[in-house]
Amino acid sequence: MSDPYVVLGVERDADADTIKKAYRRLARQLHPDVNPDPATQERFKEVSAAYEVLSDPEKRRMYDLGGDPFGRGGGFAGQGAGFSFTDIMDAFFGGQQGGGRGPRPRSRRGQDALVRLEIELAEAAFGTSQELKVDTAVLCSSCHGSGAAPGSRPVACETCHGQGEVQHVQRSFLGEIRTLRPCAACRGYGEIIPEPCRECAGDGRVRSRRSITVKIPAGVDTGTRVQLAGEGEVGPGGGAAGDLYVEIHVRPHPVFIRDGQDLRCHASIPMTAAALGTTLRLPLLEADLLDEASRSEDSDVESWVDLDVRAGTQPGTEQVVRGRGVPHLRTGARGDVIVTIDVETPARLDERQQELLRELAQLRNEESPEGRLHPNRRSVFDRFKDAFK
Template identity: 70%
Template structure:
């Protein structure tokens, strides 16, 4: 592949532009940042591309059509460990053969995610939960060092503690000297001859522990609560990542949530809808109150059904919905469903027939209402045509 195309630069790009493009891609595809195997292959390719274009002789040879390193992007392609570290931390290399030194064994741990099921009232008004989580914690035997008690890491004999070794490759341009992470110590510069038996040298072990998480009022399904430094402890006993608790709100038997508003449906008999009545209904706060306990919150409200209420009528009770995460509170929308009686006995049927006769409804013809006008119809009316 074309190294210019891999780095996304023009063929006449200067050294600063090439280095800037490489740093951006190295941050994106470096194995410590992106564990995807495809990203690792891509990282090798862009590193090889930068190795060619950052060297005036190699770049000139490539521009003349030369075969640099016996095939671009192949298994024999090498790259400078110094250039990789420069991409992450900036600065200049300390010489052709000097690198950034060994990489640390102690690294930050990964973030963790768990899901928590809660009730609608708990999501609305907040709650506190005790969680059991399985994460990596610091090994108590070696305290994160990874070594058996009484032992310590020793300097790697292959790289002599540098964490990288020089590789020399021959080409028609001469010998090319590059630095790569030491395979014997994996770039650490030291080797643990006697690993801790408890953690196998990793400095951390899996353990179940208890955590207290405070769920703020107003959360909804999909909301994530962050617990800083409560995730996985890093290799070598490194700093812990964060723990994210993703909320899943259970379905409520009465209320449904739409944003910060609550919706419910109340069914009333036909006679109550015709004559009017008052119904006592519970609020969402009633779910938080134990039976027989005294409370200052309003656990019920009076819903007035006006005479002649039709099925589908909505009544809005301001401020009886879900509190918002940033303040305020939604509304409670109550839909009235009028129930038509069935299975009438003789007396009830006779009374209804008498009512129909008195209202002159014994032979109703029904009423048809015009549907909503189309967009063109409304435009036509607006222009008076």
């Protein structure tokens, strides 16, 4: 029998840390993955067997007394020498000998939840508070998350003795390799619920429909998500609740189209108003926040402005009302209202109206206009962009 102290190169009074360091150093040099030479593999088996003896206080004591630490006849490095797979992992990765992961916690954080909320454009622009009905997992009121029926409690698993793991031994050319696997009896929890709660079937949570109030900040847009911390799904075993995300979807507005922080709309006027100039009463988005009674009475909310259309305004002219658009979500700075003027040409004229227009054409020397031709200076990219708008 080879002397394990000589094999590992340590003194007979070496402590456990010295023995472990010596084994790690030799294992790195002799492991078959590093050096596949057959002679080296035999040497590795010998080193592993020596470490098994010296790392086990009982086997070390038996060897020091002159007995067989393996309780059998034959040589020290004979076939069947056992060692822990974790010891090999320790040699290469510096782990702790025999250190298992232990039972996994039954209580875990719940999942996040996502709900969709449709609001009006004015509510998205100026903010609002909405009451939501959400269907999520909540803490079981009967067992308060423990999963056990009232008057009972979980007990330690008899299979793994509360460790949540069991050891499996597999033979290989290296000897016996021991690995830890989750206990099948308790599913790795280390404890078993003998009397599960009837309300939640041992999960510690039940599904329930509840109402919550969500505050929508001013300036949100379609796709914006508002986070409500701790309002999501309660976790298994009464774990902490996840978060609830409210995804905003803004309904189309009958007048305005949102363009970032700007609001766009069209105003149609007769050709006479475009030629002579006029003043339009332009409603603002604030008007949507007022009820019928408020609109008829004096209100502090300015719900409309006077838009002066200059004489000679051409079709497609854009006029801007500064600072009356949508507030920015972070800075609060408001965009503009951009009004595109559409000029309406009368399709039907009575005799008097035709006579007056002919007289006007004669005065302006426009009885037989030839028209002014000019190249289209808009690029193909601009027209392509307009088509998608």
